[in-house]
Amino acid sequence: MSQNVTELSPIVPEFETLSLLLASDQLSIFFPILQKGVMVPATVGCTLKSLLCDQFAIPADYVSDRITTIFVDNCPVDDLDRTVIQDGSRVTLSAAMPGLVGATMRRGGYYAALRQGISHVLDSGKASNECGIVHLKLFNLLLTELGSLILARGLLLKSEELTALLKNLPELPISTHYGAGRTLLSVTFRE
């Protein structure tokens, strides 16, 4: 089993950091929390496009072609450049979905009118850049394709969440003294 603890040290007063190096076949262990939603530190007050492309380093053509269904705070998004991410924003990313409702939820899709009333209202305010936290969910094909990228950047987990997660990594040779606050967990995977 190839998993190592490479670091356990405080970086900011309230967060400890924990970095893991795991075999790539262990990525799926993280799918349940990624689909339920995880907290990721980010610079907020920016556009959704900037969050995805500049901060998460997702290639622009992947964002346009593959992440075809996006929600911010439960509202389907049509225009990434006119959606501003705030501290605490809930951002959900999905690939294209089947069926009429799948087509309806699609970003800028032909059937967007069918979801009138819940679509994300375009933000016109100016972007400001501040530190904050984004609540991020990944669904379906994006779990496999973006999971490792998001995990490498780091997630903020409450101690009970971290303990529950590490139970799924049984051979991890560490005790569970992560402190009572939140831990920044970053995971990289061997090729």
Next chain:
Amino acid sequence: MDKIARIDMGAAGGPKVTVGDLGQYAGLGGRAMTSLMVAAEVHPLAHALGAENKLVISPGMLSGTTGSMTGRLSVGCKSPLTGTIKESNAGGQAAQVLARLGYAAVVLEGKPEGDDLYKIVINKDGIQVIADNSLKLMDNYPLVAKLRQEYGDKVAYMTIGSAGERKLLAASIACTDPELRPTRHCGRGGVGAVMGAKRVKAIIIDDAGMKMRPPKDPEKYRDANRKFVEGLRKHPVTGEGLPAYGTNVLTNVLNEAGGYPTNNFKSGQFAESASLSGETQAALEIQRGGSATHGCHRGCVIQCSGIYNDKDGNYVTKQPEYETVWSHGGHCGISNLDTVARLDYMDDNIGVDTIEMGVTIGVAMDAGLAEFGDDAAAIRLMEEVEKGTPLGRILGSGAAITGKVFGVERVPVVKDQALPAYDPRAIQGIGVTYATTTQGADHTAGYAIATNILKVGGDVDPLKTEGQIELSRNLQIATAAIDSTGMCLFIAFAIMDQPETFQALLDMLGSFNGITMTGDDVVALGKKVLSAERDFNTRAGFNKHHDRLPRFFYNEPIAPHNQTFMMKDEELDEVFNW
């Protein structure tokens, strides 16, 4: 497909088979055949369980060919659940086998005197109707197992379980899949009760000695099919998402959109939705040695289905679809996939529609018969249906009846058929289709999302408010047409996004029949079908006031968007103005 078989179950001296030519129904298949025939031949005021009703079984226009995705079977009649015309379709092997035997339709007519139960054997030598009372009150899995001992494994079976025999209004007709499991159901509208009323328990379809239906232009057909398959394989929905996760991939997305009806439509989000998601389900299926990728009939290249095993690796049921996981899951506050799988098996075995049954159990929970989230109680209620107790007969007759019997106000039905898994307060455009479809609340009625390619009704600006009415109209027209081809509706994404894949579909239809087919021809077919269905419903006493959602959708806002259904009645009345 050059003949129609009519079986008069009430003929003097016993059931009588007449095989004739196509007559006025030449060139039709699937929903076009069932709806045009029911509209022309069934008295609109007939009792749906009486001798005047007909059960029309028809393979799609391209079924029985080498074409991919062509295995949908349509069943049509006057619905005992809704009182409207009904077309209900399913996958499985039956359509392919029936089409290869040359039948464009098999029509069950009349009603026998007495209590005998029949099976119908269709093969290259003809059609036999045989009384077999040893099948009485058998449910689908044991029934098919018994029939296999006599008729073997190289045939397709269409059967009804105890629910159909009891003429419950949620009763379905099961079609066997390639492994001969009775898992593919013409579910909606109580078509199983109509088969039960005609005292037909099973139809055994054997195409031994028959060949694939030959196209008029074989080379062009082969080429078009190859391009069609390529298009399906390269699209992310039909080539990746559906094969990996099935339709249940929608759970997470609908919940995120706030359109996932929870606890009998009291909220648009379910806190435990991730436990029910397609992602979770697929991982569990693979981990338990089942499969997350499986075709409901041979020739399906999308393979949106799967095999759901228990924790010991034993088969429980086929992969429950999104609507089933929702109706038995979040709608009832249940978050355990094993419970949902057990209920899916019971639905298939007893022979009831999974949407109608799940919604009914949620309504029963609202009536106080059980607590939301009580898995064991949900199973107990299904056992009542299985046993045919008085309570079980009420539940098996659907959400509208159950709501009336127990005095529940929040009953999510249109024309007495239970709503599927999308809350129309969050997704208003879906509500337009639910309200106005000829079939009662039905998500697939407006499912063929390729209307932009079809240019049904000309170009629509989808970002305008009024676009919702036009979109719903166009969707319903396109769906009626695709339902007639025998194609699975899941092809819609690839033909919407890829014009060359849509062209390949037109070329398949055209080269099979030796004609050139255009989008306009498809639209004309869809309109013809819908017009016939609307006309039947009008003569059966339905009017614009039936094209409405239940009042609670207008009065009770739903979280998280706190919206009600806002479409005006006058707008709904415009849907069929073409």
